[in-house]
Amino acid sequence: MAAAPDTNRLVASLLRDLAAAQTSEQRRWGYKRAAAAILDLPEPLERYVESDGSLRKIPNIGPSSTRVILEVLRTGRSATVDAALAESPTRTRADVDRRRAWRSNFLSGAQVAAALRDPTLRGPRPSAYRGDLQMHSTWSDGREPIVALADACLSRGYRYCAITDHSYGLPIAHGVSMEDLRRQHAEIDAANARYAGRFRVLKGIEANIRADGTLDMTEVERADLEIVVASPHSALRSAADQTARMISAVQQPGVHILGHPRGRMFSSRPGIQADWEAVFRAAADADVAIEIDGDPSRQDIDFELARVAVRAGCLIALDSDAHAPGELAYAEIALAHARLAGVPSSRVINTWSLDRLLAWSAARQAAIRSTGSAPSAPDGSDRQRDRASRRSRGARS
Numbered sequence: 001m002a003a004a005p006d007t008n009r010l011v012a013s014l015l016r017d018l019a020a021a022q023t024s025e026q027r028r029w030g031y032k033r034a035a036a037a038i039l040d041l042p043e044p045l046e047r048y049v050e051s052d053g054s055l056r057k058i059p060n061i062g063p064s065s066t067r068v069i070l071e072v073l074r075t076g077r078s079a080t081v082d083a084a085l086a087e088s089p090t091r092t093r094a095d096v097d098r099r100r101a102w103r104s105n106f107l108s109g110a111q112v113a114a115a116l117r118d119p120t121l122r123g124p125r126p127s128a129y130r131g132d133l134q135m136h137s138t139w140s141d142g143r144e145p146i147v148a149l150a151d152a153c154l155s156r157g158y159r160y161c162a163i164t165d166h167s168y169g170l171p172i173a174h175g176v177s178m179e180d181l182r183r184q185h186a187e188i189d190a191a192n193a194r195y196a197g198r199f200r201v202l203k204g205i206e207a208n209i210r211a212d213g214t215l216d217m218t219e220v221e222r223a224d225l226e227i228v229v230a231s232p233h234s235a236l237r238s239a240a241d242q243t244a245r246m247i248s249a250v251q252q253p254g255v256h257i258l259g260h261p262r263g264r265m266f267s268s269r270p271g272i273q274a275d276w277e278a279v280f281r282a283a284a285d286a287d288v289a290i291e292i293d294g295d296p297s298r299q300d301i302d303f304e305l306a307r308v309a310v311r312a313g314c315l316i317a318l319d320s321d322a323h324a325p326g327e328l329a330y331a332e333i334a335l336a337h338a339r340l341a342g343v344p345s346s347r348v349i350n351t352w353s354l355d356r357l358l359a360w361s362a363a364r365q366a367a368i369r370s371t372g373s374a375p376s377a378p379d380g381s382d383r384q385r386d387r388a389s390r391r392s393r394g395a396r397s
């Protein structure tokens with residue numbers, strides 16, 4: 001099922017076009033903020049129109065953005081934006097055209113709410129979601145300490161969460177050193193002792209996928225982590241094919257989740273170009289889950305690509321990528337994509353019980369410890385049998 005036409009996204013996109021046509025940095029910023037506010041609304045814009053035809057007050061929306069909204073509601077397009085672009089230099093118009101291609105399959109908040117409510121969708125129900133497996137604390141670039149995130153997860157009704165601060169290879173995101181990681185683990189142990197079984201914080205990391213498809217931390221270092229999310233943070237604007245890099249990433253020992261696989265960004269970055277079906281097949285073989293990152297400006301992968309991942313036999317992870325407790329709600333955006341894609345609930349690792357998740361996670365760590373650096377066994381091994389059984393499981397569910 002495709003997502004229904006979405007006035008909110010159309011208006012937000014036009015406001016981004018209008019931002020691009022501004023010469024003043026302040027006006028550009030104002031339209032971008034207005035676009036973000038519209039994308040965030042929980043209801044379709046049609047419901048904000050009063051009986052006299054005026055628009056109900058929306059925070060961060062000024063008079064000129066209001067005019068664009070009313071034009072779109074009346075005519076399906078905006079004469080204001082058309083005129084602004086017509087007066088713009090050719091270079092600006094080309095830039096706008098390029099950015100339009102970087103908005104495909106993004107959902108507005110209103111569409112997310114609709115997808116979560118829609119009883120005809122087959123994907124995972126919000127009530128089945130037991131824990132979020134990508135979030136950042138003050139140990140790297142997050143804004144609040146681990147306990148604030150964990151308490152917020154608990155109050156959202158979760159059973160577990162994984163703290164996945166950036167690894168040391170990504171200094172721009174204040175990647176956490178191995179020494180700090182050991183201190184962080186002591187903090188997590190103390191938090192878990194306090195939760196006394198009511199809730200469990202998992203020791204995770206968001207490792208950086210380097211240009212050659214290897215990770216920025218060693219295999220032995222990864223063996224001590226319960227959730228290793230491997231994500232790309234470079235070459236995200238390259239038009240070159242990066243299939244080999246991404247296949248290599250999912251085949252690195254100890255990886256559990258391929259995080260925000262494309263690295264795209266709403267209206268500003270296309271993300272990685274790759275044969276995703278091939279990447280997903282490799283991920284399914286390696287038993288690596290593909291993430292739907294719920295950050296509203298990422299939405300990576302989206303519902304359309306999620307269907308390809310499901311057909312390839314992949315497990316799916318639905319994560320917020322929160323950098324503050326208030327952003328944990330981004331997991332709902334990931335859930336909405338999974339529902340639109342019809343991802344079977346059993347394939348979503350965030351619906352698993354804590355015991356099942358830990359067993360799945362620990363098997364990978366044990367494999368690192370027992371095989372050292374050898375990623376595959378030479379003969380008719382357990383690993384190959386595992387792969388065969390995973391393929392048949394993939395075909396069933």
Ligand SMILES: [Zn+2]
Pocket residue numbers: 206231233259260
């Ligand atoms: Zn990341």
